[in-house]
Amino acid sequence: MSATVRQAPVIKVVPEPENLPEPLPEPAVGELRLETVLGALSDPLRLRIVRKLLLDSEAFDHSCGWFGLDRPKSSLTHHFKALREAGITRQRQYGLERRSHVRVDDLNSRFPGLVDLVAAWTPPDTP
Amino acid sequence: MSATVRQAPVIKVVPEPENLPEPLPEPAVGELRLETVLGALSDPLRLRIVRKLLLDSEAFDHSCGWFGLDRPKSSLTHHFKALREAGITRQRQYGLERRSHVRVDDLNSRFPGLVDLVAAWTPPDTP
DNA sequence: TCCTATGTACGAGTTTAATCGTACTGCATG
DNA sequence: CATGCAGTACGATTAAACTCGTACATAGGA
Numbered sequence: 001m002s003a004t005v006r007q008a009p010v011i012k013v014v015p016e017p018e019n020l021p022e023p024l025p026e027p028a029v030g031e032l033r034l035e036t037v038l039g040a041l042s043d044p045l046r047l048r049i050v051r052k053l054l055l056d057s058e059a060f061d062h063s064c065g066w067f068g069l070d071r072p073k074s075s076l077t078h079h080f081k082a083l084r085e086a087g088i089t090r091q092r093q094y095g096l097e098r099r100s101h102v103r104v105d106d107l108n109s110r111f112p113g114l115v116d117l118v119a120a121w122t123p124p125d126t127p
Numbered sequence: 128m129s130a131t132v133r134q135a136p137v138i139k140v141v142p143e144p145e146n147l148p149e150p151l152p153e154p155a156v157g158e159l160r161l162e163t164v165l166g167a168l169s170d171p172l173r174l175r176i177v178r179k180l181l182l183d184s185e186a187f188d189h190s191c192g193w194f195g196l197d198r199p200k201s202s203l204t205h206h207f208k209a210l211r212e213a214g215i216t217r218q219r220q221y222g223l224e225r226r227s228h229v230r231v232d233d234l235n236s237r238f239p240g241l242v243d244l245v246a247a248w249t250p251p252d253t254p
Numbered sequence: 255t256c257c258t259a260t261g262t263a264c265g266a267g268t269t270t271a272a273t274c275g276t277a278c279t280g281c282a283t284g
Numbered sequence: 285c286a287t288g289c290a291g292t293a294c295g296a297t298t299a300a301a302c303t304c305g306t307a308c309a310t311a312g313g314a
Contacts (some may be wrong), residue, residue, distance in 0.1 A: 041165045
């Protein structure tokens with residue numbers, strides 16, 4: 001168990017980019033397309049990822065392994081990339097790991113209510 | 128402001144099935160799945176169909192040809208069926224034509240806000 | 255320095271979906 | 285009753301996406 005996911009500060013809506021790695025390539029807010037976002041969210045695994053980020057994360061970014069998904073790493077890369085390219089998540093490189101968080105403000109401004117729908121979703125087979 | 132998509136339930140939630148043809152097979156309200164609905168809405172053509180039904184229809188069902196889509200008939204059948212099987216539209220057979228309307232109440236009760244997102248959507252290339 | 259852990263890149267196999275031509279059904283009207 | 289019309293059913297083709305194995309890159313620590 002190496003380090004747990006512990007990290008220090010309670011911040012997260014961090015205003016200062018100086019100590020933060022640059023986000024990976026992503027669409028700007030104005031470029032978000034409803035059909036693309038819906039397509040990205042139509043996959044149960046990705047829906048679960050976004051929902052977990054919304055519900056279980058306090059205010060931090062989370063790395064791939066935090067989600068506890070039993071899929072090959074290359075599959076996870078695929079889905080995290082799909083979410084980022086659709087504009088749903090933002091990813092930053094922290095040393096080795098690539099951490100994600102949901103672009104809640106961007107999504108709420110362009111598609112109000114959508115984030116709440118995902119948060120209220122119940123997975124098909126999870127107790 | 129223009130009306131939001133809500134309009135009076137006076138008509139449209141027709142209570143009497145006696146003078147109405149039976150709806151074609153469709154999922155019940157409780158069976159609606161967010162991932163399926165989002166998948167059905169991730170297609171621009173279907174998004175356009177649903178949006179037109181929401182905005183331009185008064186309270187009636189509309190047949191395939193009403194939409195003015197320049198696609199082969201078999202393609203339209205495919206998409207209308209996808210919408211119905213996802214639970215987004217209801218279809219009834221009126222003599223020759225099969226008319227559709229959006230299950231607004233069902234969608235609002237299970238996925239509040241989703242219908243408004245579709246109504247507010249702007250097609251990629253339509254003037 | 256080597257080793258491990260995190261994650262990517264690439265490529266192949268499989269599945270799913272979109273698109274559409276053609277043939278068909280059934281009503282409705284002349 | 286024959287013709288036209290609205291739409292489906294079926295099948296083939298094509299394109300996209302999911303899934304995953306393998307190989308590779310890198311940061312951090314023993």
